[in-house]
Amino acid sequence: MKIKEGFELRTLCDEHIIVGCGRKNIDFSKVVNLNESAALMWNAVVGKEFTVADMAAALTAEYDVDEKTALADAQRIVAEWVEIGIAE
Numbered sequence: 001m002k003i004k005e006g007f008e009l010r011t012l013c014d015e016h017i018i019v020g021c022g023r024k025n026i027d028f029s030k031v032v033n034l035n036e037s038a039a040l041m042w043n044a045v046v047g048k049e050f051t052v053a054d055m056a057a058a059l060t061a062e063y064d065v066d067e068k069t070a071l072a073d074a075q076r077i078v079a080e081w082v083e084i085g086i087a088e
Helices: 036-045 050-061 067-083
Strands: 007-012 015-020 032-034
Touching: 007 036, 015 036, 015 050, 032 036, 036 050, 036 067
Parallel strands: none
Antiparallel strands: 007 015, 015 032
């Protein structure tokens, strides 16, 4: 899995927002807002091939969370990212 090219995480007023760069990624009908843990996962995997387990590992390294919960959270986030078209 990989985050599609042309999407960047930006922080504006303490909010983590994914923005599309370039004409093909501009769609103002969608605003992707990430919470702190989703932004952590994004930063851990952006620019490289990754798995749900890679994202879960980022969560367990940063937060006091068990592996099962981290995997479930990472799977949910990946599914959302694929559905909205920012990961494939």
